[in-house]
Amino acid sequence: MQLEIYISDLLYRYECVTIPGFGAFLTQNVSATVDVASNTFHAPKKVLSFNEQIQKNDGLLANYIAEVEKIPFEIANKKIEKRVRLIKSYLTQGETLTFKNIGDIVFNKEGKILFEPTYQLNYLPDAFGLSQFSTPEIAREVYKKEVEKIEKVIPIAITPEKREAKSYLKYAAVALIALTLGGFGASKYYVDQVETHNQLAQEEATKQLDSKIQQATFNLNPLPAVTLNVTKQTGNYHIIAGAFRIEENCDKKVKELKNEGFSARKIGVNRYGLHQVVYASYEDRLEALKALRNIKNTHNSDAWLLTKQLD
Incomplete structure (x- = not known):
């Protein structure tokens, strides 16, 4: 029985997979990280660990084995117990056991289990298809500081070409001021003419209206009276x-x-x-x-x- 295959399948869906009488594999979600030294981006993942204090049979592993192999739950438990005895015997002899896609397990000098996880698989389903990648470091060129250093030691000189350009700018400024003042004078004259024209037109229109009112004759014929007969509903x-x-x-x-x-x-x-x-x-x-x-x-x-x- 390939016990590590069943454990690996369950680690995708559960945070704790217990091997009864031996210990439990635990997972913990870790966010995406950046290795500044190597400029490498690592996707979010599940970090594996092992705790030999958790040995109580929760039925998860046995149920999964029974379902996959189409065998009774009791037989699945017996298979697990047999495999645990074999694992402990190998560890007692000082061998290192490798659980494929999970990690390596070995006894230390005190007889305690040491676990070294492998990183071949990412057990976080949300990170499926994501892999680590590296990118070249971005070299940021700071020109401002360099320019400030240069300005302190090198004076700014005005060449003949710059003087000639400045003279052109001077004449252009004078022309602009003249045009602006002329524009103000022409604009004021035009506005005064428009206001005078509007005032004369308004006076003429008022005279014509008064004349029409005096000549008009209004014949108001009275409208016929309307009689409404409203019968109020009364009676018992x-x-x-x-x-x-x-x-x-x-x-x-x-x-x-x-x-x-x-x-x-x-x-x-x-x-x-x-x-x-x-x-x-x-x-x-x-x-x-x-x-x-x-x-x-x-x-x-x-x-x-x-x-x-x-x-």
Whole structure:
């Protein structure tokens, strides 16, 4: 049984893989690092260590072996115990055992286990595909300090070419000042002319408007009076058209009846929590009964008369 292969598989997923009766391999996440001396960048990884104090069987390794080899859990434990006895015998004889892709194990003079991890595999899944790389050192040239040193010992001389250039600059500056002053004078004259023109135009427009107002004649014909006849729904006799649990349906019914010519309206909620709609309300009982018979014969046979004083 290749015990190190199963341990290696589990180290990708777990931080602790215990070999019952022998010890446990532990992992710890380490961030990416830079080796300044060699200019090498190292990817994040899991660092391996070994602790022989952790020997209690947690079932992780045995379960994995049983699952892979399709054997019972008890047989997997027996295989582990057999392999541990063999490992301890080799170590007692002073041999160094190499767990492939994990590291080397040996006994020291006191009979304690020494573990030297290998770095052939990175057990951190998030760093899959990342490898270390080196880059040449960046040489930063500091010119400022060198220039400052030179300026202290070497004076700055003005050559004839520089003097000639300075004279050109002098004449250019004089021309620029002259143009600027001339521009200010021309600009002021132009602005004054525009303001004068605008003022004359405004005065002329005001005269023409006053003339038009004086000549205009306004003929205001009075509009005909509009008389609105609003009939207020009153009375204690109400012809019920229906009652609705949802008020929205009640509003739709009122609108429908009004479109058909009735003086429909809502009169509130009854004791059953229903919104009531009436065709119309009447002050005279006989008039209400006459309207009810007409509605029953022509519109709604389920209509009925409610006698109630509304608030």
